[in-house]
Amino acid sequence: MRVWDPEKSKFAALCVLEREPPVLRTRILYLGAAAGTTVSFLADYAEVVYAVEFAPRPVRSLIRLAYERNNVIPLFEDARYPERYLPFVERVDILIQDIAQRDQVEIVLRNLVFLKNGGHLILFLKLLSMGSERKEEDMIADAIAALENAGVTRVQMIDLNVYHTGHVALWGVYAEEKETENSPKQIRTAVARSRALHD
């Protein structure tokens, strides 16, 4: 019996503070899997978890986890360049990102190509990593605006401060890919790239 501790896992904190995302028998793409702690719990429910991590040391633990589970697929890639792992990942029902980088919002935008229509996007934002000069509310508002611009609807903000200082979760549902003029450039390029690769 293992305890899924909300103190340790942001996903568990989200389940406690908000509600449980519908993960049962789904396909999940997890960006920033680290050593795979959260992934191992998700794999108990999901059909398959594609786990992307770029730091060499945690990848070792992730590979060890993949040996033990038959539904964890480790990808040792930089989430900034989804074109490198596009050939290995199917369209997924849930996209989860937990990457503490300055450009974490842009990374998730690039990875939206993987998400099915109506799929859930869960983005864990570490505000401190996005620069300490700007106001937190501004950064959250910008992130939500960028997501909505890219076709993510019903974005809701869940403050995880109780368990994880300086973190918020953004949870939205991906709607129709909109090729509107004001959709961010990186989305269009990512989509175009994936289509070009698919031909």
Place this chain on the structure above:
Amino acid sequence: MGHVPQIPPEKWFWYEICDSHREPAPSFSFNWEMIVEQIRAHRDHLTLCALPKWEEAVSAGIVLDRNGYLSLMKDLAIRVAIRDLEERCDADEIALIHLVRILDEIDHSISRLYEKMDEYSSALSSPLPHEEPDRTVKVRIDSLAHDTTHPLSHLAKSIQRMHESRVAIAKTVREYAQKTLPNMSALCGPLVSARLLARAGSKHHLAYMPAASLQVLGAGPSLFMHMRTGSDPPKHGIIYQYKGVHHAKRRVKGRVSRVLASQLAIAARIDYFRGSRDDDFVIKAGEKICRAGKER
């Protein structure tokens, strides 16, 4: 980079490449070595088809069902990840990073233990002024270790042994640093270079770091304090440990750190991209650092 196989002009799905390197009946086993190399080459050239569909792999007769697809995908992903790990990680570099962290931890532990032992003896010793002059840490530990009746004598012996390990590890760290960071070691010494590497995380990060970041590497708290409240920025981080910086006159400390950091940034790039010592550069950079330390 090992042998890169020829890339066919058309695009492939990953499972088609797996299928093309399969033993004939009855074994049907995969030639993994070939598959992994080809898949990696295709991936690097972006010549794999994106977003595969498992139904197509089934209808092509490569896998039996969804479970077969996922287990083949997992087998491949693990092998590719392991191969990438082998290629991307320099064993010497990783060993160096971890050894220097262990070294600093040993120093920390020794000094903390010694502090507690010192408190013990000063709490029990007579309050009258000592006739003995100040003795160094090492001498006091040695004498404690010899005094077998003293309750801390066993601990003192352990500390002696820890000190021996420290000497051995420091020697290894110096050797490794001179091997993997020859130019940086020549400028600021192998131990300081190794600490910079450990803080940056990898030679790659170190090479791409601006000199200004190198200068304040390890001075995080005061840097953030500066950014938040506008207090004076830190002049130096880990590079303070280099004797040229901490022995410099107060007035020129900032200048020495700045010049040293800018030369170290160049050295880090030579170490990462070329990997061998450049004597001309080392001499010139050394002169610049020396000149920065002189009062004008």
